[in-house]
Amino acid sequence: MVQTLELTLEKELKELIIDACNVPDAPEEFPDTAPLIGPDSPLGLDSLDAVELVVAVQKRFGVRIGGEDTSREVLESIETLAAFIRTENS
Numbered sequence: 001m002v003q004t005l006e007l008t009l010e011k012e013l014k015e016l017i018i019d020a021c022n023v024p025d026a027p028e029e030f031p032d033t034a035p036l037i038g039p040d041s042p043l044g045l046d047s048l049d050a051v052e053l054v055v056a057v058q059k060r061f062g063v064r065i066g067g068e069d070t071s072r073e074v075l076e077s078i079e080t081l082a083a084f085i086r087t088e089n090s
Contacts, residue, residue, distance in 0.1 A: 009082050013057075017078075020056035021049040032078040050075055057081065063088040 009068055010032050017036070018026045025042050030042040036053070037045045045053070054065050054074065065071050074084045 009085065010078050013078050013081055013085075014058060016056055017043065017045075017053055020052050021045055032077050032082070034077060035078055036075050036081070057085070061089065 014030070017023070021043070021062070021065060023045070027042050035041045037050050043049075050071070059063055060062060065074050065084070083085065
């Protein structure tokens, strides 16, 4: 059951990102370890998308993503973002 809940968070994050950042041609599947922001991102997200993503995540999950260094680490991938949310909400 815990594994199902964990997978649900990653899936929910992917849907939130695609919606919040208006990604029209998002790949159906992309790895949880893939970079979220920058040229290697399968979604093609940039720094402006990162700001929109931070706002959306903070509203949806009630977490606060702090300074620039923290944001970069947290937004590295779906995996790091999900881990941050789990830690903040535990």
